[in-house]
Amino acid sequence: MAEPFIGEIRITPYTFSPRDFAYCDGQLVPISQNSTLYAVIGTTYGGNGTTSMGLPNLKGRAPMHSGQAPGLSYRPIGYPGGVNQVALDQTQLPAHTHEVTGINKAGDSHSGAGNYLAIDTNINVRVRNLNAAPTGLQDMSSATLQVAGASAAHENRQPFLVMPFCIALMGLFPSRN
Template structure:
C-alpha cells in the first residue's frame, strides 16, 4: 500500500507540473502590451503589428492607446499611431552625462551629412618652405625669393596647384553605422504593465 501511495503521489505531481500553466516572467510566454521586439518573418505574428507608423483606432485598442497616447502620431480623438521604426535605431529616452535630452517618440538624425568649413575643427595648413635666407630673386628649392615677389612680368615658374587650389567636391558623406535589418514589431495584446 505504501508503494502504491508513493507512486500515485509522484504521478499526480508529474501531471500537475506538466499540464498547469506557469505564470512566471519568462520571455515570450506573454508579452507586455506595447512591448517592442524584432522579428525575422515577413508578416507580424498574431497579436503584434509592424512598427511602421500605422494609425490604429482608439476604440479598438484603448488599452494600448492609454500607454502610447499620441507621442507617435494620430489625432488623439479617434486614432493614434504606432512607432515608425523603419530605418531607425531605438535609443532610451532621457539624457545622460554630456548627452542631449531625448524625448520619447522624437525622431532625429540624418543618413547623410555634408561637411562644411563650419563643421571642421580649427586647424592650420603647413606651407612647405625652407628656413634659409633668400639668396636669389627667384623662389627655388622651397626658399623664398629675395626681391620682386610681385611683378608685372610673366611668371617664370608655376606654383603647385595641389597646395593652392580648393579641394573636395562638396558631396555628402554616409552617416550610417553598420547594421542588419529585421522587422520591428509591437505587441497589440498582452499583459497591461503595472507600475512598481
C-alpha cells in the same frame, strides 16, 4: 515565446509581423480597434487622439533610452532625433594638407628624383629652389590642386543588420507598480 505586455516592442527575424503584433513603421491606426494599446501609449508617436494613434517609427532608426545622460540634453519617449545624411563644412574637417606633386620631362611622377615644381617650356628651365625670389610669375594649372568633394551629403549611419521592430497590440496590460 512568452506572452508580451501590450505596447512591448520586440525585434523579430521574420519577413512578417507575428500575430497580435504590428510593424513599428509609424503608421496611424484607429483608436477604436486598439483602445487598450491607446491606454498604454496614447499619442506619444502621433495621431490626433480622437480617432487615430501613431505606432512608433523605427524604420532606419536606432532605439534610444529616454532621459538625460551626463553632458547630453533630455530626450523624452517618442522623440525622433538624428539625420541619415550630413554635409560637412570646412570647420568640421580635421586639419590636413594637400601635396603638390612634380613631374619630370619624361612624365614619370612616381619617383622623387628629377621631379620639378614647374617647367618653363619657353626656355626649358626647371624650377627647383623654392626659397628663391620668384620671377616671371605664372598661374599654376587648375589641375595642380583640385577641389575635393562636391559639398554633397554622405551617409551617417553605423553598420547595421536589418531586422524589423514590432509592437504588441494584444497581451498582458502592464501594471504601473
